[in-house]
Amino acid sequence: MDRQVERSQKLAATVLSVDELGILWKLCIDHFGDDKFVITRLIVKVSGERLTFESLDELSACADLPDQLYDYRLWTYKTIAHGISIHSVLGTPVVAATGPNVAWCAGAVDMVATFARNHGQWYSWFSSAPLFRLALGMGVLGLFVIQDTGVPVLTVLAQPTPAVAGWLAALSALSFLSAMRARAFPRLAIRVRERRGYIQKYVGELGLLFTVLSFVAAVISIYISLRPAH
Numbered sequence: 001m002d003r004q005v006e007r008s009q010k011l012a013a014t015v016l017s018v019d020e021l022g023i024l025w026k027l028c029i030d031h032f033g034d035d036k037f038v039i040t041r042l043i044v045k046v047s048g049e050r051l052t053f054e055s056l057d058e059l060s061a062c063a064d065l066p067d068q069l070y071d072y073r074l075w076t077y078k079t080i081a082h083g084i085s086i087h088s089v090l091g092t093p094v095v096a097a098t099g100p101n102v103a104w105c106a107g108a109v110d111m112v113a114t115f116a117r118n119h120g121q122w123y124s125w126f127s128s129a130p131l132f133r134l135a136l137g138m139g140v141l142g143l144f145v146i147q148d149t150g151v152p153v154l155t156v157l158a159q160p161t162p163a164v165a166g167w168l169a170a171l172s173a174l175s176f177l178s179a180m181r182a183r184a185f186p187r188l189a190i191r192v193r194e195r196r197g198y199i200q201k202y203v204g205e206l207g208l209l210f211t212v213l214s215f216v217a218a219v220i221s222i223y224i225s226l227r228p229a230h
Contacts, residue, residue: 004081007105008096009113011086012120013187015068021190022056024115028076028084031108038078044190045071059192069190070182084108086188093188123185123208134174142167166218173214 016024025040032038042053046066053059077083085096093116097108142164160168177184 003100004098005100005102005105006096006098007102007109008094009109011093011095011113011116011188013124013185014093014116014119015121015186015189015191016119017191018056018060020119021059021074024086024112025056025074025076027111027115028074028086028108031084031104031111032076032078035078038076040074040076043073043075044069065192067191067193068186069192070186070188072188072190084112086112088188091182091187121185124187134178139171142171166214166220169214170211170218173211177208177211 021042025042029038029040040054042059044051044053044065046069051062053062059065071088073085073087075083075085075087077085082099083097087094087096095109095112095116097105099105099108
């Protein structure tokens with residue numbers, strides 16, 4: 001009888017340096033024990049190309065890689081049915097292990113999940129938030145409120161009150177953050193080299209700060225507009 005067990009788990013948002021990737025690489029190999037027939041491959045998609053690296057030396061020797069790699073799979077395996085895969089599914093980082101028994105697979109998943117938590121990004125809680133749906137809901141709700149005033153929507157948007165201006169600023173900031181999240185707040189990435197320039201390095205943090213300030217300004221504007229005149 002041939003038995004195959006599979007276990008998987010979502011991972012915390014993780015951006016690894018090449019050295020940290022090397023540690024994870026070794027952990028996955030060591031989980032197979034003294035088995036000499038273990039293969040590890042790093043499969044990367046860059047600009048429509050599929051690159052496969054079989055060692056960190058190959059990765060370091062590739063000079064034309066971007067600063068960060070976002071679409072990759074780290075696959076350590078003995079056979080197709082016996083291995084550990086770290087990859088992304090619809091933008092969500094996961095670890096999947098297949099093997100002959102539950103203990104081995106559970107141990108592999110727990111090992112990678114613990115490593116990801118220890119190297120997790122501060123924005124892990126935020127990276128999975130439904131920003132697009134929140135922006136869409138905020139936009140639709142705002143339009144309904146404007147329609148209830150009886151004033152044409154285009155007229156209100158052309159000459160916005162402080163409350164409407166605050167709502168537009170918050171909506172724009174939230175939409176911007178949703179569009180840039182995959183690059184500014186990656187959930188699974190390899191940092192090949194440090195980014196140059198302050199803005200390029202901290203674009204995510206600056207975008208989040210802009211969004212928070214826009215929301216604060218929107219709340220203040222709406223509060224002031226709703227206060228009864230004396």
